[in-house]
Amino acid sequence: xxxxxxxxxxxxxxxxxxxxxxxxxxxxxxxxxxxxxxxxxxxxxxxxxxxxxxxxxxxxxxxxxxxxxxxxxxxxxxxxxxxxxxxxxxxxxxxxxxxxxxxxxxxxxxxxxxxxxxxxxxxxxxxxxxxxxxxxxxxxxxxxxxxxxxxxxxxxxxxxxxxxxxxxxxxxxxxxxxxxxxxxxxxxxxxxxxxxxxxxxxxxxxxxxxxxxxxxxxxxxxxxxxxxxxxxxxxxxxxxxxxxxxxxxxxxxxxxxxxxxxxxxxxxxxxxxxxxxxxxxxxxxxxxxxxxxx
Amino acid sequence: xxxxxxxxxxxxxxxxxxxxxxxxxxxxxxxxxxxxxxxxxxxxxxxxxxxxxxxxxxxxxxxxxxxxxxxxxxxxxxxxxxxxxxxxxxxxxxxxxxxxxxxxxxxxxxxxxxxxxxxxxxxxxxxxxxxxxxxxxxxxxxxxxxxxxxxxxx
Numbered sequence: 001x002x003x004x005x006x007x008x009x010x011x012x013x014x015x016x017x018x019x020x021x022x023x024x025x026x027x028x029x030x031x032x033x034x035x036x037x038x039x040x041x042x043x044x045x046x047x048x049x050x051x052x053x054x055x056x057x058x059x060x061x062x063x064x065x066x067x068x069x070x071x072x073x074x075x076x077x078x079x080x081x082x083x084x085x086x087x088x089x090x091x092x093x094x095x096x097x098x099x100x101x102x103x104x105x106x107x108x109x110x111x112x113x114x115x116x117x118x119x120x121x122x123x124x125x126x127x128x129x130x131x132x133x134x135x136x137x138x139x140x141x142x143x144x145x146x147x148x149x150x151x152x153x154x155x156x157x158x159x160x161x162x163x164x165x166x167x168x169x170x171x172x173x174x175x176x177x178x179x180x181x182x183x184x185x186x187x188x189x190x191x192x193x194x195x196x197x198x199x200x201x202x203x204x205x206x207x208x209x210x211x212x213x214x215x216x217x218x219x220x221x222x223x224x225x226x227x228x229x230x231x232x233x234x235x236x237x238x239x240x241x242x243x244x245x246x247x248x249x250x251x252x253x254x255x256x257x258x259x260x261x262x263x264x265x266x267x268x269x270x271x272x273x274x275x276x277x278x279x280x281x282x283x284x285x286x287x288x289x290x291x292x293x294x
Numbered sequence: 295x296x297x298x299x300x301x302x303x304x305x306x307x308x309x310x311x312x313x314x315x316x317x318x319x320x321x322x323x324x325x326x327x328x329x330x331x332x333x334x335x336x337x338x339x340x341x342x343x344x345x346x347x348x349x350x351x352x353x354x355x356x357x358x359x360x361x362x363x364x365x366x367x368x369x370x371x372x373x374x375x376x377x378x379x380x381x382x383x384x385x386x387x388x389x390x391x392x393x394x395x396x397x398x399x400x401x402x403x404x405x406x407x408x409x410x411x412x413x414x415x416x417x418x419x420x421x422x423x424x425x426x427x428x429x430x431x432x433x434x435x436x437x438x439x440x441x442x443x444x445x446x447x448x
Contacts, residue, residue, distance in 0.1 A: 062323075065331040069321045069385075069393035073357070076387040160325035160397065214388055216356040217344065225343075225359040229383045233395055236325060 025275050032268045039261035045100070046254035052157075053190075053247035059157060060187060060244045067237030070230045071198065079201050079209040081179035088124045090147070090180035090200065091115075092170070092235070093138075094242045095131035096154030102249035104242075105133035107195045108183045113141055126175055130166060130239075147175055158243055163236035171228060178202055184238035185245035191252060193245035198234055203227055318351040319391040322365070322377070324399040329377060330367070332391075337368040340384055340394065341442075349384075349392055358384040360396060362442035376402040378446045380439050402446050410443035 081087070091112050095105040116122050126147035129135040135149045150166055180200030185193040203224055206212065317334035338349045341363030360382040367375045382396035417437035424430045 062328050063325065065321055065328050066323060066325065066395060069395055072391065072393060073385040073387065076389065076391070211388065214355045216354040218357055222344070222357055222359060226357045226383045226385070229359070229381075229395070229397075 022279060025272070025279055028268060028272045028275055032265065032272055035261050035264050035268060039258050039265065042254045042257040042261065046251055046258060049247050049251040049254060053244065053251055056157065056240070056244040056247050057187075060240050063237055063240040066233055067241070070233040070237065073226075073230065074199070074201060074206075077206070077209050077211045077215070079206050079212075081199065081201060081205055082208065084178060086121065086124050087178040088126075088176060090126055090128065090170070090175065090177040092128045092180065092182040092200070092238075093130060093134040094182065094184040094235075094238045095129070095134040096242070096246055097132040097151060098154040098246075098250075099133060100250060100253060101246045102253040104185050104193070104246050104249045105131070106137070108185065109134050109137040111183060111195055113137075116142060116145070126177070128166075128170060147173060153239075154243075154246070158236065158239035160232070160236050163239055164232040166235050167228065167232035170231070176202070179205065182234065182238055184242045185249075186241050187244040187248065190248050193249065198238065200231065200234070201227075317390075318349070318353075319389075320367075320394075321392070322367070322394040322396070322399070324379070324382065324396040326398055326400070329375075329399065335367055335369050338392065338394070339364075339366040339368075341365070341379075342384060349386060352390050353386050353392070355386050355388050356384075357386075360384060360394070362439040364402060364442075364446045365394065365396075365399070376446070378402050378405060378443060405443055405447040407444065407447040410440060410447055414440035414444055416440075 093108050093112055095108055099105070112127065116125060119125065122142070122145060125145055127134075127138055127142065127145050128147050128150070129138060130150040131153045132149070132151055135146065135151075138146050148169060150169075153162070177200075179202065182198045182200055183195060184198070186196040187193050203220070206223055206227060207220070212218070319332045320330050320335050320338065321332060322328075322330045322338075336350075340347060340349065340358065341361045342358040343361050344358060346363070347358075360379050362380050363378070365377045365379050367377070369375065377396075377399050378401075379394075379396040380398040382394065382399075384395075385393045387393075414437065417433055417440050420433035421430060421437055424433055
């Protein structure tokens with residue numbers, strides 16, 4: 001009887017190991033399937049981003065001269081924000097609603113947060129969040145500083161109408177700012193973009209600029225109309241640059257993701273095969289030892 | 295004699311401004327298309343709310359708001375090109391660079407006259423129908439653009 005139990009125990013042990021092996025096999029198989037799915041998804045996202053990026057880059061080529069032209073007046077008239085004691089400031093964060101795009105949104109939001117942290121008093125600073133990603137960020141850190149939020153950005157390529165809506169909302173918000181900054185991601189190449197700032201001036205600052213007297217026949221109406229239109233132009237330009245940077249960054253991120261998933265699949269497949277062979281070997285041992293017992 | 299005139303010619307050319315060239319760096323376009331970017335042209339006629347005026351190289355610096363109408367560009371080789379603009383802004387800077395940023399800019403050849411007349415009729419109906427100030431103002435703007443379109447395509 002003892003000898004029988006002695007023979008039983010190895011069989012039992014092998015059975016337990018076999019069950020453990022099976023459980024592991026199923027778990028690894030499940031994981032393998034899920035990582036393969038993820039790889040398919042990220043690959044298709046990369047294709048979609050590549051198509052959108054091609055279009056965004058074309059649009060950007062057309063929009064860059066506009067952006068430079070809109071900025072050139074402020075540069076050439078040497079408009080500079082005068083230093084006040086407690087200037088009312090405005091930050092415009094050009095992000096979008098959609099994630100999985102690398103560091104595009106966080107780089108803008110972190111830059112703004114760092115600037116806010118440097119200032120002693122943040123009561124006079126308001127942030128316009130264009131895109132839900134920046135809203136989510138600032139709601140955690142600077143909830144009181146959010147002036148307004150723009151949603152439904154990033155699904156379709158930006159049009160001038162969208163930019164003029166944002167400009168209109170800022171101008172009619174009732175917040176009289178002395179100086180402002182618009183942060184966006186300037187597109188350099190497929191793999192790189194830079195977080196850049198465009199200064200936004202108030203009408204008063206422009207009227208007090210050094211070289212404004214050089215300009216002929218200007219009255220307040222003309223300056224106001226010009227500034228409103230140039231704000232819309234600048235926002236449009238920033239949206240176009242931001243869209244291009246976002247799509248290229250998403251393309252890179254999804255490509256990296258697919259590569260990593262591929263590596264994981266290779267490793268998991270090896271483990272899976274090894275486990276499978278171990279299970280088969282265990283079954284064989286069980287059969288043989290069972291046959292030997294007879 | 296020739297030597298003296300050459301000297302006086304040289305003296306006349308010197309000016310006190312920073313940049314003086316006989317060209318302007320002309321940028322003209324809208325979100326839909328860019329027609330000129332840093333090009334050099336002879337003259338540009340623009341319709342603005344403070345009156346239509348022509349811009350030659352080294353025009354005095356100024357800002358202006360565009361009215362719906364036709365921008366005529368006289369190029370270096372003598373040819374003229376006409377573009378319809380709906381609205382926008384004009385800036386002429388000290389260094390003789392000109393930027394015309396239009397909300398929409400199209401070549402006049404591309405305008406469909408029948409569709410323009412349609413637009414005018416619809417806008418007129420809207421102006422008559424609405425009593426709300428803002429809507430009425432928007433309808434009148436539509437009417438202005440439509441009438442300018444019809445005039446441009448004629």
